Amino acid sequence: MEILKLKNLSFSYPERDDEVLQQISFDVKKGEFLVLGGPSGCGKSTLIKLVKHDIAPAGRRKGGIIFNGKRIEDLPAEELAGEIGMVFQDPDNQIVMEEVLQELAFGLENLGYSTDYIRKRVAEMVQFFGLENLLARKTHELSGGQKQLVNLASVLLLNPKLLLLDEPTSQLDPVAAKEFITMVKRINEEFGVTILMVEHRLEELTAVADRMMLLNGGQIAYDGSPREVFFNVWDRRDEIFSAYVPSIPSLSLHLNENPEVKEIPLSVKEGRMWLSGINGFSAEQQPLPEAVNVRKVLSCDSVCFRYERKGENVLSDLNIDIYSNEIFAIVGGNGSGKSTMLKTMAGLINPQRGTIRFKNQKLKKIPKQEFHLSVAYLPQNPKLFFLHDTLEEEWSRAIERTNDENGNEKMNRITEMLGISHLAEHHPYDLSGGELQKAALACLLVSDPEVLLIDEPTKGMDPLSKQKFGELLTDLHFDGHTIVMVTHDIEFAAEYATRCMMLFNGQVASVSDPRSFFAGNTFYTTSINRLVRGSNLQEVITVKEALASWRVQASIQV
Amino acid sequence: MLMSFLHPFYLIAAVLLLISLTLLQGLVEQLRNRAKSFFFLTLFIVAVNPLVNHRGTHILFYFRENPVTLEALMNGFLMALSLLAILILFISYNFVLTPGRFLYLFSKILPQTALLAMLTLRFVPLLIRRLDEIKIVQKSKGMTITEGRVKDRAKNGVSLVQILLTWSLEEALQTADSMKSRGYGVTKRSSYERYTFTKNDIISIVLLLVLFAGCLIGLFNGYGNLTLYPDLESTSMGGAEWSVFVLFLLYIGFPLLVEGREQFRWRYLN
Structure with a gap:
């Protein structure tokens, strides 16, 4: 039986002629776990907001949405609020109250349930989620993952039949994201709640989703079980969606001449079984590219930092040297001090002890303005970077800062290269996350900085944008910029970094080239590496590397 | 209460009681952080009042040809104490009355x-x-x-x-x-919190009302308020005055008694 029915649903925003959604029709069965994916702007977020009628965006809608046999606009407000729950992308913004307990009770209080009922429900839910220790905490003190779990619990308390999730894990680190998805799966399995989840990161979801749907340009591009979808994407040699196929199925599709849908491995376990059944790969070690002409550009010497006088050290006795011409990735768990480390290196916060040197010169001795031009910092949230009403104005201010006569030409070249020159007239807040990031990057690149410090560049990015951004980093690297980035994204670091470092407890836990770095880790590593570990094959960390070093007949298909 | 009983004994007693209350509630840090500003504020009021207020008959000395009177000095002192008591009370208030x-x-x-x-x-x-x-x-x-x-x-x-x-x-x-x-504004909101009225609450309210009434009666009969003008009254207290004083102490000290009883039980009877 279907719980949700979309019939020829079309939608366009006010004063826009183009339709964000075009004639979309599909059914969702009761108890189904459906994942919706697609590039930014493909209409997936609009779609689920239309289903949650009380927050539907303004615009022209055609076609019908039927929930449980009733048209969505005929549902009384109480029923709609209770029966369709929604968890949003940003963990912070959806929290209303100051304390966790108040936040949990918020929805139930709104619907006017009796105190006894509210207390009973909250008690049950807190047990189920294991939130006992968080109840009296202030909501802003929680980590992103905890916040998102509180948000989920708060929505579930209303007993929804359909749960909508709008990229709920895009702001979380991989461990927290996994925990969140496990919880959603439990809710789906143990309570039979129907799940409709919009998400970019399909890697974690392939094993739990019943059905996957990929949208493009407001239309359904693929629909089916994860295996079917991956097979069809591969079968059509789809360039847009090939980046959406997670690495293990992608590897198997590349290596198999005649893959069968049923045999596509999704998890490490299935992947290993598939690998053990196949022989004949001849291993060949790819030599690492040799470093030429390296010199130290940025170095931290026993750096200690804490935010409060009596607080704990965020960075304690940190020593690291960054060399010219490398893409240096800093990975590590939440709260390990990664962002703080980047900010100290950017000279934005001063360490209490230790020194930071730029080209063997103490940071304190370099004029600030000059330093910021040669060591540029791209924040995690590029929105905070912009002051002016249009990008053009922002760019011209950036040119002024460099005192460069040819600044204008240079900026034109850069915006052309980044593909954002047509956005000059736009207001920064009208851009998508990726565009905003590039616009900020343009401001930094105009001063031709030696070092680029980038904080979490791939957060919330769809796989294709991520791939493009990675290629951009590689280009910048070839142009002679040293890049230091902080990232949660292990796969991204493995693919594009030339050296990786793990920060743990404010200190360097390990640092080396990606291959030996990830090969040495058991948990904190790519899924391809986990797949091939212990097999008779050459150890590799990415699909690309596997295809290059395992000389196989399938190379024609790459 | 703290603003009506303008008498040094009453106010000094009140300040001491309220300080004990905040200490008993474990708000040492908050009190210490504010101690400096409270001290200077008090000093400021005591110092400024006689300079702008020249009423009274007991002239202590002349400051730039203006008389500084004992009455004005006492008035400043009482005002400062009254304000101090209220400020300390607020530390405790913020602790007890959380946003929830x-x-x-x-x-x-x-x-x-x-x-x-x-x-x-x-x-x-x-x-x-x-x-x-x-x-x-x-x-x-x-x-x-x-x-x-x-x-x-x-x-x-x-x-x-x-x-x-x-x-x-x-x-x-x-x-x-x-x-x-999550349905905000759909119907009338209910509440998770349930603060029920217990027998203890009723007893406390009755006691407080009785004490409050007693203090008020005392106040209307001219007790607990130092007459400043035109001539400073002696601060010594007679028999009836003492009984009003005790009522006042009990009233201000009530939270201290409640808090103290809890802590006593916790420490010795467990």
Whole structure:
């Protein structure tokens, strides 16, 4: 039986002629776990907001949405609020109250349930989620993952039949994201709640989703079980969606001449079984590219930092040297001090002890303005970077800062290269996350900085944008910029970094080239590496590397 | 009460009782942090009052040809003590009446206003955290409010606040969506909290009312209020005055007794 029915649903925003959604029709069965994916702007977020009628965006809608046999606009407000729950992308913004307990009770209080009922429900839910220790905490003190779990619990308390999730894990680190998805799966399995989840990161979801749907340009591009979808994407040699196929199925599709849908491995376990059944790969070690002409550009010497006088050290006795011409990735768990480390290196916060040197010169001795031009910092949230009403104005201010006569030409070249020159007239807040990031990057690149410090560049990015951004980093690297980035994204670091470092407890836990770095880790590593570990094959960390070093007949298909 | 009983003995006793209360509640840190400012405030009032107020008959000395009277000095002293007592009381008040309890008390009378007040309270620390983040990011562009000419700094400051507001408004839209999607404003709100009236609460209220009435009767009969003008009254207290004083002590000291009883039980009877 279907719980949700979309019939020829079309939608366009006010004063826009183009339709964000075009004639979309599909059914969702009761108890189904459906994942919706697609590039930014493909209409997936609009779609689920239309289903949650009380927050539907303004615009022209055609076609019908039927929930449980009733048209969505005929549902009384109480029923709609209770029966369709929604968890949003940003963990912070959806929290209303100051304390966790108040936040949990918020929805139930709104619907006017009796105190006894509210207390009973909250008690049950807190047990189920294991939130006992968080109840009296202030909501802003929680980590992103905890916040998102509180948000989920708060929505579930209303007993929804359909749960909508709008990229709920895009702001979380991989461990927290996994925990969140496990919880959603439990809710789906143990309570039979129907799940409709919009998400970019399909890697974690392939094993739990019943059905996957990929949208493009407001239309359904693929629909089916994860295996079917991956097979069809591969079968059509789809360039847009090939980046959406997670690495293990992608590897198997590349290596198999005649893959069968049923045999596509999704998890490490299935992947290993598939690998053990196949022989004949001849291993060949790819030599690492040799470093030429390296010199130290940025170095931290026993750096200690804490935010409060009596607080704990965020960075304690940190020593690291960054060399010219490398893409240096800093990975590590939440709260390990990664962002703080980047900010100290950017000279934005001063360490209490230790020194930071730029080209063997103490940071304190370099004029600030000059330093910021040669060591540029791209924040995690590029929105905070912009002051002016249009990008053009922002760019011209950036040119002024460099005192460069040819600044204008240079900026034109850069915006052309980044593909954002047509956005000059736009207001920064009208851009998508990726565009905003590039616009900020343009401001930094105009001063031709030696070092680029980038904080979490791939957060919330769809796989294709991520791939493009990675290629951009590689280009910048070839142009002679040293890049230091902080990232949660292990796969991204493995693919594009030339050296990786793990920060743990404010200190360097390990640092080396990606291959030996990830090969040495058991948990904190790519899924391809986990797949091939212990097999008779050459150890590799990415699909690309596997295809290059395992000389196989399938190379024609790459 | 603290503003009507203008008598040094009463007020000194009240200040001492309230300090003991805050200490007993474990608010040592809060009290210590404010001690300095409280001290200077008191000193300021005591010093300034006689300079602007020249009423009274007991002239102590002349300051720039203006008489400084004992009455005015005493008046300043009493005002300062009264204010001090109220300030200390507020430390304890903030500890006891948390925002949640505040919301509960007022949500029956003014539900929307109470929730708005809550949201605003949450917003203040949020805005401060966001401003810090903006400051760091903008520092990398050379926008700072800690260096340079005052004019530039002020201009930069305005720009920072401008980003803060645009950004926060944008984020607040999402908060609104989240509230709406959980049925905010659909029906009359109920509450998770249930503060029930116990027998102890009723006894406490009755006792407090009796004490309050006793104090008031004393006050109307001219006790507990030092006559300053035209001629300073002696601070010594007679028989009836003492009984009013005891009632006043019990009234102000009531929370201390309640708190003390709990702590005593906890420590010795467990």
